[in-house]
Amino acid sequence: MSIFLWIVQAVLAVLFAMAGVMKSTQPKDKLVEKLPWVGDFSPGAVRFIGIVELVGALGLILPATTGIATALTPLAAVGLGITMLLAAAYHARKKELPAIGLNAVLLILAALVAWGRFGPYSF
16 A cells, blocks of 8 residues: 555656646746636746645655655645645636546545555554
């Protein structure tokens, strides 16, 4: 199970890192083409979301691999789960069902990592 959790952590880290870098480095006009929801938020809010995702991705991997402050790994999973819960709520308000599905999958995976790393498969 620990190996499975590592795989889930790596997949989540890659996905959130890619999304975070994209949102925190590209101009809002370019992002709106790929992510229509960006038009409803200020550039600062979009960059903040990107930075949160990037820091969360790092938090899923770095503490566990270095052995320093390993409790940050499940906390990062909780933070990313909350981010996905908020994203799903936004998309539900806009009736964007495909986006809710992706948010739900990422939320479930983040919750799985948090459960496993806080509980029976902690470091």
